[in-house]
Every structure is written in C-alpha cells, then in structure tokens.
Amino acid sequence: MTTENAADETAGFSAAERSAMKQRAVELRAEGKTGVKKADGLQAVLDSIAKMEPDDRMLAERVHVTVTANAPDLSPKTWYGMPAYANADGKVVFCFKNAGKFSTRYSTLEFQDAARLDDGEIWPVSFALEKWTPRVAARVTELVKAAIS
Template identity: 70%
Template structure:
C-alpha cells in the first residue's frame, strides 16, 4: 500500500484529484452541448497551457506543436483539465500532465489505450519530461507517429 500523502484526506481523494474530477465533469458537459466545435477544444488546450508555470508551459507548448504537426488528425481537447489529443472516435490518444497538476517533480507525456504502442505483454505508456531537447523532440515525434499508426 502506498504511503499516505500529506494532502490525502482520510482515505479520500486529494484536493488536486477532486479538482481534476470537477474539471472532467465540466468538460463532459461542454462536449455534450450542441455546437461544440474543434476550435473550442483547441482554445481550452491553449488556455490550460497558458495557466501553467513557466517551465511546464514551455514543455506543453513544445508537445502541442509536435503533436499538431505530426498528427493533425488528432483533435485537441482538455481531459481532466490536461491538454489532450483525441482520435476521430473522441478517444484520448495522448495527454500532457504538467508537474503542478498533482505536485509532481516532473511533467508527463502519457498515452491512453487508443494509442497503438502495444509491444508484447509489457510497454511504457507514460514518459517523464524534464527538459526539451532535439533528442526529446525526436522521441516524442516517434511516439506520436506510433500512437496513431
């Protein structure tokens, strides 16, 4: 059993987890409204990136640029308050979790089950991002291409 976090309230969810669930509920309500457009999702992603701390924002902007250039068929949207990119079925393929979201020491690039990254019985679905570099960019491009293949 994992150690209890200082922010965990009596076996319940942390304040950050409750906030993420509320964000997701609002996202689902917005998606259910008639007239919701791809532009709305893009604006939500850009707004969320703008709210991030400078270090996380720089990473999120790079991830956003790579994903939209590499996989323009994915639709930007927020998912539990995080920038995410969904396939034509509306299923999230990948997302960016900034380090401030749950007070982690690094940001994360994560992939959902709609991503085509399966490799036998064991494969990574989440990657820590601490700094952007040409090597990191190349790896992210490769992962995004594989995820949508």
C-alpha cells in the same frame, strides 16, 4: 509525491485530484450539450497551457507544436483539465500532465488505450519530461507517430 499530497491521499482524493475531477465534469457537460468542435478544443488546450507554470508551459507548448505537426488528424481538447489529443472517435490518445498540477517532480506524456504503442505483453504508456532537447523532440515525435499508426 510530496508530503502534503501524501497526507491528503490518506483521507481520500487530494485537492488537485478533486479539482481535476471537477474540470472533467465541466468538460463532459460541454461535450454533451453541443459536442466540442475542434476549434473549441484547441482554445481550451491553449487556455490550459497558458495557466501553467513557466517550465511546464514551455514543455506543453513544445508537445502541442509536435502533435500539430505530426498528427494533424488528432483533435485537441482538455481531459481532466489537461491538454489532450483525441482520435476521430473522440477517444483520448494521450495527454500532457504538467508537474505543477499535481505537485509532482516532472511532467509526463501519458498515452491511453486508444494509442497504438503495444509491444508484446508489457510496454510503457507514460513518459517523464524534464526538459525539451532535440533528443526529447525526436522521441516525442516517434511516440506520437506510433500512437496514431
């Protein structure tokens, strides 16, 4: 956490958090009006990725390609302005939280309740991504497949 964010948080939500909540409100209004079609969700995800800083964008693009190849039944959509992937019920399975959005040290791949990663009484649901390597690609593929199993 940066000093700037720490100071903002003592007074309430940070500017990045307020922005994410506003983006989510826009997403909910759009879903409520017509229901978001898969093509609309895909475009929203691609637009979200295009706005990222270069390092975050590269990671998000690689995650997107991995998800598309290994979990074609998931629907891309944005969630609090972040690229996310939802199951047939519309529940977000996981999202990509880019470092630049919240001024954090690294981007994360964050799994939600709809993900099937359960492993006993405690398991990780957020994974830091610093750079894309063959090892990272294999691990993300494994996590995506497990989440939808």
